[in-house]
Amino acid sequence: MGPKKGDRKGNKYSVLLPTYNERRNLPIIIWLLNKTFTEQDIDWEVVIVDDGSPDGTQDIAKQLQKVYPGRILLKPRAGKLGLGTAYVHGLQFATGNFVIIMDADFSHHPKFIPEMIRLQKRGGYDIVTGTRYAGDGGVYGWDLKRKFVSRGANLFADTVLRPGVSDLTGSFRLYKKPVLDKVIKSTESKGYTFQMELMVRAKAMGFKVAEVPISFVDRVYGESKLGGDEIVEYAKGVLNLWLKV
Ligand SMILES: Nc1nc2c(ncn2[C@@H]2O[C@H](COP(=O)(O)OP(=O)(O)O[C@H]3O[C@H](CO)[C@@H](O)[C@H](O)[C@@H]3O)[C@@H](O)[C@H]2O)c(=O)[nH]1
Numbered sequence: 001m002g003p004k005k006g007d008r009k010g011n012k013y014s015v016l017l018p019t020y021n022e023r024r025n026l027p028i029i030i031w032l033l034n035k036t037f038t039e040q041d042i043d044w045e046v047v048i049v050d051d052g053s054p055d056g057t058q059d060i061a062k063q064l065q066k067v068y069p070g071r072i073l074l075k076p077r078a079g080k081l082g083l084g085t086a087y088v089h090g091l092q093f094a095t096g097n098f099v100i101i102m103d104a105d106f107s108h109h110p111k112f113i114p115e116m117i118r119l120q121k122r123g124g125y126d127i128v129t130g131t132r133y134a135g136d137g138g139v140y141g142w143d144l145k146r147k148f149v150s151r152g153a154n155l156f157a158d159t160v161l162r163p164g165v166s167d168l169t170g171s172f173r174l175y176k177k178p179v180l181d182k183v184i185k186s187t188e189s190k191g192y193t194f195q196m197e198l199m200v201r202a203k204a205m206g207f208k209v210a211e212v213p214i215s216f217v218d219r220v221y222g223e224s225k226l227g228g229d230e231i232v233e234y235a236k237g238v239l240n241l242w243l244k245v
């Protein structure tokens with residue numbers, strides 16, 4: 001066996017996977033990640049940040065650690081502390097020089113990761129973000145209300161802040177680790193607003209961002225944790241950034 005492609009360049013990709021009640025989705029997403037990275041000969045790890053899911057997600061994670069030795073770090077927290085802070089928590093333990101953030105409910109399919117990596121390499125980008133709102137990107141399985149909320153959230157932030165990125169609220173992204181370390185330090189949002197704030201700040205700091213169209217498919221198992229209070233938080237977040245950035 002020759003040296004691994006990923007290893008030869010010394011690149012390692014750490015996937016930050018926040019979970020809250022994802023016991024049924026976790027084995028499949030990990031299986032797909034392993035398949036994708038193995039096929040591409042890329043070095044990888046997953047950092048699972050589980051917020052004390054009552055459905056026993058952590059038991060599944062522990063079993064998966066045995067199936068994929070050395071690939072899975074489980075970094076739980078005691079309770080549901082929100083998506084934004086879950087990323088901050090997980091990042092401390094990432095050992096890769098690149099970080100991928102994605103959802104655990106296979107709304108974000110790992111099949112898009114190789115294209116993100118290729119594009120990053122080609123242009124030396126600091127961030128490659130999946131986009132549902134450009135090119136072949138799209139959303140499948142959402143009702144009209146949820147589609148409207150997502151589109152509205154993007155349009156609102158884009159109008160007020162003009163960051164020039166087509167999908168600000170999406171959370172399927174590839175970052176250079178030092179870039180994420182830097183931007184995350186100035187990001188204040190605790191919940192879903194986090195993605196938008198992070199991207200707006202990254203652009204304001206002058207980081208180079210590219211986009212890969214993705215199809216976002218609504219989860220099969222379990223339910224979304226996005227509630228009405230998150231939407232209010234989001235609107236506040238946009239206006240706050242408008243004052244600051
Ligand atoms: N650890 C932790 N994980 C969480 C929490 N809330 C949600 N998650 C995890 O975060 C991922 C996304 O949560 P969902 O509840 O499935 O989000 P969604 O409604 O599908 O929202 C999607 O679209 C949003 C807007 O476009 C995105 O902002 C969001 O990240 C996600 O991609 C899932 O893996 C879920 O288990 C939390 O408080 N703590």
Ligand SMILES: [Mg+2]
Pocket residue numbers: 103105107219224
């Ligand atoms: Mg989801």
